[in-house]
Amino acid sequence: MTGRVLWYSVFLLFGAFVGFLDATYQIGVGISDCTGPSAGITFMGYAKLSQVGCGIHLRQFARAFIFDDGNSRAAYVTVDTCMIPHGVKKEVISRLKKKFGDTYGFNNVILSGTHTHSTPGGFMMDLMYDFPDKGFVSESFMALSDGITQAFLNAHNNMVEGRIFLSVGEVLNANINRSPYSYLNNPEEERARYKYNTDKDLVQLKFVRASDNVPIGAINWFAVHPTSMNNTNCLVTSDNVGYASLQLEQYINGGTIMGKGPFVGAFASTNLGDVSPNIKGPKCIDTGDDCDFKTSTCNGSAKYCIASGPGDNMVESTKIIAERLVTKAKELFDNNKGEEVVGPIKYIHRFVDMPKQEITIKLANGTEKVVTGCSPAMGQGFAAGTTDGPGDFDFRQASRSDNPIWNYIRDLIFPPTEEDKACHSPKDILIASGRIKVPYQWQPEIVSTQLVMIGNVILAAVPGEFTTMSGRRLRESIKNAIIENGGPKNTRVVITGLSNVYTSYIATFEEYQVQRYEGASTIFGPHSLEIYQNVYTGLAEALLKDEDLPIGPIPPDFTSKLISFNLPVVFDAAPEGKHFGDCVQEPPSEVARGQTVTAKFIAGHPRNNMMHGKTFMAVEKLMPNNSWKVVYNDANWETRFKWKKTCVLKGTSEATIEWDIPEDQEPGTYRLRHFGNHKIILVGLVLPYSGTSDSFTVV
Numbered sequence: 001m002t003g004r005v006l007w008y009s010v011f012l013l014f015g016a017f018v019g020f021l022d023a024t025y026q027i028g029v030g031i032s033d034c035t036g037p038s039a040g041i042t043f044m045g046y047a048k049l050s051q052v053g054c055g056i057h058l059r060q061f062a063r064a065f066i067f068d069d070g071n072s073r074a075a076y077v078t079v080d081t082c083m084i085p086h087g088v089k090k091e092v093i094s095r096l097k098k099k100f101g102d103t104y105g106f107n108n109v110i111l112s113g114t115h116t117h118s119t120p121g122g123f124m125m126d127l128m129y130d131f132p133d134k135g136f137v138s139e140s141f142m143a144l145s146d147g148i149t150q151a152f153l154n155a156h157n158n159m160v161e162g163r164i165f166l167s168v169g170e171v172l173n174a175n176i177n178r179s180p181y182s183y184l185n186n187p188e189e190e191r192a193r194y195k196y197n198t199d200k201d202l203v204q205l206k207f208v209r210a211s212d213n214v215p216i217g218a219i220n221w222f223a224v225h226p227t228s229m230n231n232t233n234c235l236v237t238s239d240n241v242g243y244a245s246l247q248l249e250q251y252i253n254g255g256t257i258m259g260k261g262p263f264v265g266a267f268a269s270t271n272l273g274d275v276s277p278n279i280k281g282p283k284c285i286d287t288g289d290d291c292d293f294k295t296s297t298c299n300g301s302a303k304y305c306i307a308s309g310p311g312d313n314m315v316e317s318t319k320i321i322a323e324r325l326v327t328k329a330k331e332l333f334d335n336n337k338g339e340e341v342v343g344p345i346k347y348i349h350r351f352v353d354m355p356k357q358e359i360t361i362k363l364a365n366g367t368e369k370v371v372t373g374c375s376p377a378m379g380q381g382f383a384a385g386t387t388d389g390p391g392d393f394d395f396r397q398a399s400r401s402d403n404p405i406w407n408y409i410r411d412l413i414f415p416p417t418e419e420d421k422a423c424h425s426p427k428d429i430l431i432a433s434g435r436i437k438v439p440y441q442w443q444p445e446i447v448s449t450q451l452v453m454i455g456n457v458i459l460a461a462v463p464g465e466f467t468t469m470s471g472r473r474l475r476e477s478i479k480n481a482i483i484e485n486g487g488p489k490n491t492r493v494v495i496t497g498l499s500n501v502y503t504s505y506i507a508t509f510e511e512y513q514v515q516r517y518e519g520a521s522t523i524f525g526p527h528s529l530e531i532y533q534n535v536y537t538g539l540a541e542a543l544l545k546d547e548d549l550p551i552g553p554i555p556p557d558f559t560s561k562l563i564s565f566n567l568p569v570v571f572d573a574a575p576e577g578k579h580f581g582d583c584v585q586e587p588p589s590e591v592a593r594g595q596t597v598t599a600k601f602i603a604g605h606p607r608n609n610m611m612h613g614k615t616f617m618a619v620e621k622l623m624p625n626n627s628w629k630v631v632y633n634d635a636n637w638e639t640r641f642k643w644k645k646t647c648v649l650k651g652t653s654e655a656t657i658e659w660d661i662p663e664d665q666e667p668g669t670y671r672l673r674h675f676g677n678h679k680i681i682l683v684g685l686v687l688p689y690s691g692t693s694d695s696f697t698v699v
């Protein structure tokens with residue numbers, strides 16, 4: 001037994017004896033609006049160029065949690081965005097450095113995206129990921145950086161003595177595997193160890209104030225793609241998990257204004273790579289038949305094979321999935337049966353150049369083989385898309401396109417080398433993204449790998465989307481390494497998905513062989529997962545031995561080279577005889593509960609100002625003292641802010657405000673309001689305006 005292991009055991013024993021009276025941490029929670037440009041910018045996720053924003057259903061929020069054990073501090077932030085790229089983390093860390101010196105850095109801060117597919121893109125910097133957005137969109141990038149930093153500041157200024165509880169519960173009716181054909185290629189003995197082909201555990205950390213046990217926050221991890229809203233949606237939304245967060249917060253905070261209360265409740269991403277919320281499963285939408293199991297096609301084409309449910313439409317499905325998650329989260333939250341998390345906080349981080357990794361693996365017949373990571377490349381199955389959102393062209397998952405045009409185009413742009421082809425085999429390379437450096441990097445080669453330990457809970461921050469089985473294998477490797485090095489036997493490893501850097505998918509070697517979407521999007525080749533298992537095992541070992549690892553190669557900075565074909569807003573204009581904020585369609589004078597009420601206003605472009613902490617619309621109620629009180633804003637589930645151009649040449653546009661009046665809404669006098677900003681031609685000055693509808697009675 002090494003000295004450290006001995007001390008660790010003594011520490012634990014001692015802790016057990018004194019009942020860890022001192023098992024408190026300093027804990028800070030914070031939330032902030034990080035909504036990007038809600039109109040005119042393509043959403044990030046489905047890579048569908050035509051999925052351009054047209055308003056807001058639910059706002060984007062960043063939720064920050066800071067933990068300090070007296071010696072060591074770590075932070076976790078989950079953000080309503082598709083993923084976190086290196087550029088955003090770098091920006092946030094550099095802002096935090098200016099305020100707090102070395103308190104927060106790459107090593108002890110995890111930034112994770114929830115993976116909603118319905119928020120504006122263009123913030124990635126790595127060119128391939130910004131393509132659908134016609135390059136870099138600084139408004140998206142700044143909105144995330146501002147919002148995440150603000151959430152952080154709120155948490156930092158809000159530290160209290162608190163306790164942490166861990167609970168786990170199963171949610172059986174909120175996810176399905178969207179690539180069961182790939183999953184089935186994993187070894188039978190391995191599959192036999194698990195009851196389901198997706199993870200069903202909802203893992204919850206609950207934080208309470210030590211002085212009075214008042215809940216201050218919670219993080220819930222459940223493996224599911226936030227793709228209940230499909231690629232025809234153009235309203236910004238945090239999707240199923242985002243709505244679940246809002247509901248949990250409302251449950252504790254009360255009231256109807258989102259993102260304002262003291263309690264912060266998050267639903268965050270984990271190993272959701274092959275996991276869909278569309279639990280009715282895929283069907284041929286033209287014929288109603290089952291899709292082809294291997295290729296997810298209907299009559300040879302991926303376009304008609306689409307998964308949906310459990311609701312009749314995507315909004316209803318979002319709501320149902322959110323409610324199923326929230327129901328379980330509340331149950332865990334309320335029953336107070338969670339085990340208390342005790343023990344030190346530690347963290348470790350290393351940048352790793354994936355194509356340069358070399359590891360020795362053992363083959364089934366016992367021989368050893370040296371394998372390497374590959375230079376990034378996407379396979380044909382990637383372009384087929386998934387049953388959550390199929391691609392636009394004639395690609396199929398797990399199948400080679402017979403159309404020679406694609407290889408022709410590929411070789412014209414940048415041909416893969418023979419080495420790439422061999423390294424990625426059996427992938428049919430469609431984009432040799434790692435070889436293309438013009439005008440700058442297309443996909444990252446250097447990834448961020450990181451562990452944060454809070455007592456027996458290990459947060460494993462991973463730079464992409466691990467599939468179900470990849471996640472299970474990684475968790476097991478880390479747990480074994482922790483225990484082998486004297487860590488707690490009851491270690492619980494949580495994969496925090498889409499963190500710090502984004503590199504698409506990580507499928508198992510066996511899943512990779514069939515080259516469905518997830519395998520085709522495993523960019524460092526067939527041995528990606530084994531390399532990660534090796535790297536994270538090394539991290540776990542060093543973490544417990546308190547060893548410093550070299551920081552590794554620093555990801556390149558190409559901020560000075562960024563290109564963008566997104567034109568700025570040139571100017572806004574009101575039609576002749578009208579003013580910004582004029583209500584051009586008034587609501588009826590009386591509206592029944594359960595109905596939707598609508599008003600239209602002359603508007604400016606939402607890109608002029610993201611209105612963080614404010615709103616593009618409000619429902620106001622007339623109070624007995626004749627003042628108007630805001631009862632809903634644009635972050636509420638019950639409201640929608642929609643924006644559209646009415647004449648491109650004249651620069652005119654219109655905002656539509658909708659409110660679904662709940663069945664239990666208090667009757668009375670209400671009105672709808674719109675707030676915005678318009679840009680004046682030539683001078684470029686942006687000025688605020690507002691508009692108010694006639695009042696109406698809710699009966």
Ligand SMILES: *[C@@H]1O[C@H](CO)[C@@H](O)[C@H](O)[C@H]1NC(C)=O
Nearest residue numbers: 284286287289298299300301
């Ligand atoms: C399937 O495709 C073939 C050839 O494109 C076409 O002739 C046939 O009608 C299609 N069948 C269905 C059920 O759509």
Ligand SMILES: *[C@@H]1O[C@H](CO)[C@@H](O)[C@H](O)[C@H]1NC(C)=O
Nearest residue numbers: 230231232306312313314315
């Ligand atoms: C998206 O969902 C709507 C229902 O809300 C459905 O009509 C439409 O076919 C779906 N489209 C795709 C591409 O999934």
Ligand SMILES: *[C@@H]1O[C@H](CO)[C@@H](O)[C@H](O)[C@H]1NC(C)=O
Nearest residue numbers: 362363364365366367368369
């Ligand atoms: C073990 O299997 C690998 C790959 O299947 C093969 O290349 C190798 O020759 C085998 N070695 C022995 C000793 O059978």
Ligand SMILES: *[C@@H]1O[C@H](CO)[C@@H](O)[C@H](O)[C@H]1NC(C)=O
Nearest residue numbers: 622623624625626627628629
């Ligand atoms: C009117 O009443 C509301 C509560 O009903 C209160 O919040 C508000 O401050 C009051 N306004 C004025 C001007 O008294």
